[in-house]
Amino acid sequence: xxxxxxxxxxxxxxxxxxxxxxxxxxxxxxxxxxxxxxxxxxxxxxxxxxxxxxxxxxxxxxxxxxxxxxxxxxxxxxxxxxxxxxxxxxxxxxxxxxxxxxxxxxxxxxxxxxxxxxxxxxxxxxxxxxxxxxxxxxxxxxxxxxxxxxxxxxxxxxxxxxxxxxxxxxxxxxxxxxxxxxxxxxxxxxxxxxxxxxxxxxxxxxxxxxxxxxxxxxxxxxxxxxxxxxxxxxxxxxxxxxxxxxxxxxxxxxxxxxxxxxxxxxxxxxxxxxxxxxxxxxxxxxxxxxxxxxxxxxxxxxxxxxxxxxxxxxxxxxxxxxxxxxxxxxxxxxxxxxxxxxxxxxxxxxxxxxxxxxxxxxxxxxxxxxxxxxxxxxxxxxxxxxxxxxxxxxxxxxxxxxxxxxxxxxxxxxxxxxxxxx
Amino acid sequence: xxxxxxxxxxxxxxxxxxxxxxxxxxxxxxxxxxxxxxxxxxxxxxxxxxxxxxxxxxxxxxxxxxxxxxxxxxxxxxxxxxxxxxxxxxxxxxxxxxxxxxxxxxxxxxxxxxxxxxxxxxxxxxxxxxxxxxxxxxxxxxxxxxxxxxxxxxxxxxxxxxxxxxxxxxxxxxxxxxxxxxxxxxxxxxxxxxxxxxxxxxxxxxxxxxxxxxxxxxxxxxxxxxxxxxxxxxxxxxxxxxxxxxxxxxxxxxxxxxxxxxxxxxxxxxxxxxxxxxxxxxxxxxxxxxxxxxxxxxxxxxxxxxxxxxxxxxxxxxxxxxxxxxxxxxxxxxxxxxxxxxxxxxxxxxxxxxxxxxxxxxxxxxxxxxxxxxxxxxxxxxxxxxxxxxxxxxxxxxxxxxxxxxxxxxxxxxxxxxxxxxxxxxxxxxxxxxxxxxxxxxxxxxxxxxxxxxxxxxxxxxxxxxxxxxxxxxxxxxxxxxxxxxxxxxxxxxxxxxxxxxx
Numbered sequence: 001x002x003x004x005x006x007x008x009x010x011x012x013x014x015x016x017x018x019x020x021x022x023x024x025x026x027x028x029x030x031x032x033x034x035x036x037x038x039x040x041x042x043x044x045x046x047x048x049x050x051x052x053x054x055x056x057x058x059x060x061x062x063x064x065x066x067x068x069x070x071x072x073x074x075x076x077x078x079x080x081x082x083x084x085x086x087x088x089x090x091x092x093x094x095x096x097x098x099x100x101x102x103x104x105x106x107x108x109x110x111x112x113x114x115x116x117x118x119x120x121x122x123x124x125x126x127x128x129x130x131x132x133x134x135x136x137x138x139x140x141x142x143x144x145x146x147x148x149x150x151x152x153x154x155x156x157x158x159x160x161x162x163x164x165x166x167x168x169x170x171x172x173x174x175x176x177x178x179x180x181x182x183x184x185x186x187x188x189x190x191x192x193x194x195x196x197x198x199x200x201x202x203x204x205x206x207x208x209x210x211x212x213x214x215x216x217x218x219x220x221x222x223x224x225x226x227x228x229x230x231x232x233x234x235x236x237x238x239x240x241x242x243x244x245x246x247x248x249x250x251x252x253x254x255x256x257x258x259x260x261x262x263x264x265x266x267x268x269x270x271x272x273x274x275x276x277x278x279x280x281x282x283x284x285x286x287x288x289x290x291x292x293x294x295x296x297x298x299x300x301x302x303x304x305x306x307x308x309x310x311x312x313x314x315x316x317x318x319x320x321x322x323x324x325x326x327x328x329x330x331x332x333x334x335x336x337x338x339x340x341x342x343x344x345x346x347x348x349x350x351x352x353x354x355x356x357x358x359x360x361x362x363x364x365x366x367x368x369x370x371x372x373x374x375x376x377x378x379x380x381x382x383x384x385x386x387x388x389x390x391x392x393x394x395x396x397x398x399x400x401x402x403x404x405x406x407x408x409x410x411x412x413x414x415x416x417x418x419x420x421x422x
Numbered sequence: 423x424x425x426x427x428x429x430x431x432x433x434x435x436x437x438x439x440x441x442x443x444x445x446x447x448x449x450x451x452x453x454x455x456x457x458x459x460x461x462x463x464x465x466x467x468x469x470x471x472x473x474x475x476x477x478x479x480x481x482x483x484x485x486x487x488x489x490x491x492x493x494x495x496x497x498x499x500x501x502x503x504x505x506x507x508x509x510x511x512x513x514x515x516x517x518x519x520x521x522x523x524x525x526x527x528x529x530x531x532x533x534x535x536x537x538x539x540x541x542x543x544x545x546x547x548x549x550x551x552x553x554x555x556x557x558x559x560x561x562x563x564x565x566x567x568x569x570x571x572x573x574x575x576x577x578x579x580x581x582x583x584x585x586x587x588x589x590x591x592x593x594x595x596x597x598x599x600x601x602x603x604x605x606x607x608x609x610x611x612x613x614x615x616x617x618x619x620x621x622x623x624x625x626x627x628x629x630x631x632x633x634x635x636x637x638x639x640x641x642x643x644x645x646x647x648x649x650x651x652x653x654x655x656x657x658x659x660x661x662x663x664x665x666x667x668x669x670x671x672x673x674x675x676x677x678x679x680x681x682x683x684x685x686x687x688x689x690x691x692x693x694x695x696x697x698x699x700x701x702x703x704x705x706x707x708x709x710x711x712x713x714x715x716x717x718x719x720x721x722x723x724x725x726x727x728x729x730x731x732x733x734x735x736x737x738x739x740x741x742x743x744x745x746x747x748x749x750x751x752x753x754x755x756x757x758x759x760x761x762x763x764x765x766x767x768x769x770x771x772x773x774x775x776x777x778x779x780x781x782x783x784x785x786x787x788x789x790x791x792x793x794x795x796x797x798x799x800x801x802x803x804x805x806x807x808x809x810x811x812x813x814x815x816x817x818x819x820x821x822x823x824x825x826x827x828x829x830x831x832x833x834x835x836x837x838x839x840x841x842x843x844x845x846x847x848x849x850x851x852x853x854x855x856x857x858x859x860x861x862x863x864x865x866x867x868x869x870x871x872x873x874x875x876x877x878x879x880x881x882x883x884x885x886x887x888x889x890x891x892x893x894x895x896x897x898x899x900x901x902x903x904x905x906x907x908x909x910x911x912x913x914x915x916x917x918x919x920x921x922x923x924x925x
Contacts, residue, residue, distance in 0.1 A: 044561075044562055044563070045561075045562070045563045045598065048617065052617075052619055068623075069543070070543060071543050072539060072543055072544060072545075072559075073545065073559065073561050073562065075536070075559045075560075075561075076535070076536035076539040076547070076558075076559045079533070079536045079537055079539075079540075080536070080539055080540045083537070083540050084540070245525055245528070245529075254569070269562065273566070395522060395525060399521060399522035399525075401522060
């Protein structure tokens, strides 16, 4: 009986003690802490959609990482990027233009040194030559996604409907305009930068000079700039192209333009609907005075590059995302050849295995690869400080506010204020 | 005698009482625990439901506030476009415009609008004129979607007369973008749009409520955004609509769903829903634990009560058994006393069937008075005790043994012979053994005092069916044995003369 009493008392005491313990116990609920990094890109709907999907896949693989996305179409993006870089609020991982490397990181300190994260970021998928595109002052700042060049896309179906063959020369373009303009159709169109590079190609072929000399100084004289202005005005006046201010890509889709000058990576953005409608679109030779000169005065460059913010607080996580975007197979399948043929060996072999190396962008890439006259593009040539004054100068002539000579001299003077000129 | 047979009525009563106590105690304990458990479950249920409803309602209000805040921020960013006077003074449709000046003005406006685009991930942030000329950022997607009727399409989205603006989602079934349109002047509208997926950050709910479906629906309950991607563009499930239809701010909970609704901009609604079984999963677990704990408590209480009852009644039972033993047994011989023997035998015979066989053996010590007188009462007592031992040794526990007089003993034989032995032979053998046992027994200081016993036997049912009848028959047989010279046994037998036949 005594033993029983002791047992009962002990049990009661234990229960009371346990109760006391429970009542005062601190409850701690640990929250799932995530590392937040950001990713910025520009692009049209398809790119945005697959990139958002890729981010979702990446977050699934890395539930401890949250990716905030900053994106927009190209229009206005350059200004947005400049503000972000200047205010040091840029994203941890960024899609950048090759020209921005010189704008923001001439000495290699404007972006993160990617060699520091080579344990996470697999650089073996890229040749040394490729990595040079993203290297400034010996520092690896960015990695190119694919190679790119302005390409002449022709709606073969529309051309043939008007009895025209695929244009190869400048004269072919003007001849096509004579025919197509009767039906209110432009043989070609292009956005501001594309037409700028198109006129440079013409002027370089005509003058035999490069726009920049080997030191990066503007080599064109006012006379050569005048050639560019006159050529642009001539194309507008003779309805080869619409004014760049009137350019709307929708006109490519609704049949107002039978061709376009656009990046390899923009082929589907421009002609996706036309292809869906059954039109045959071809990547034509680069326009020249004669077909054998195709490619002269034309430039190639990395389509876009990925860089990391020099200020990133989470370099390892950012590098993981960067590696995913460049080398991951799931990402490669989502991206396809939207930006051109991927440079990453891993991504490229993945697309090859999946039979995805095809389509207009792939054909444009093949044209680019097969042309040995294309030269590496100077990053400076895409600078809006070059392009916008050119457009202003051309408009002075178009609207009879100045002669081509006056406009060219004014343009030269403007350039001389901001750039080295010879 | 078998223990069962030996059980006294008083002990049986105690056992019965003990059983009743245990059952009663168990019933009360189980009933109390059931009541307490049910109360606890009901109270917990009510508290938990109220808390869950309150929290879900709060979450929904928070989502609505997030949405309102997002919408308000977007509208504010829209109004920032009016910070550039050219944005609302310039009219691209004015036929008097100098084309070159207009071009430069449009560039200036575009630059201003571009700088405002940094405020968010906009698809569109621009001004569209009645002649479909545009400034600022107008996406390819919107251009493709609206084509040459962009101005008219956008103008039709203006629904609020006070501020001349409006929101639109699902334009032409395209739920990728949400549009905000504000009139700039008679010939121009400002358009802003963003991807619907941007609302993920607005409706980002805590990980603990990952199962909660969060939706933004229009006045027709078409889903503009859902935390489940595949739902976007569909009609809100009927099961959800019927719970919140007509409500602009309410939280409803039943056995199937917990649904909360709040109206936000225009006629849009933020709706949070989750199956009740998921949100109250913890409640079900808690119920399980409470019931399990109650069951364990009940079992433990009953076991403890039973153990305590057994422990408490054990000494009582012992005392009662001791008293009962004293009251029913002859202390000298250890067998039943006369009263107990009579009662037990009478009860047994009363309950016996006529096909059963019993024998009533009446044994009387010969010359016992002489023993007492000669050797003293102490020796007499020894002889009596010896008789008890002899009887216990000879008969089985099934048989009733009793001391029915000073030196008179009685046995009701309940056991049966084994094999083919006749019952009479079986009894005869018993009697012979008894007589022999006395023949071999001497008493006195020198062991030289001869003791013997006379035995009379009667059989049930032929010699009588009651104790009295059998006792009388055995007594007659005993008398015959005494008369025949003692130290013998006689089976009762009725002859025609009424005399008893001897051995």
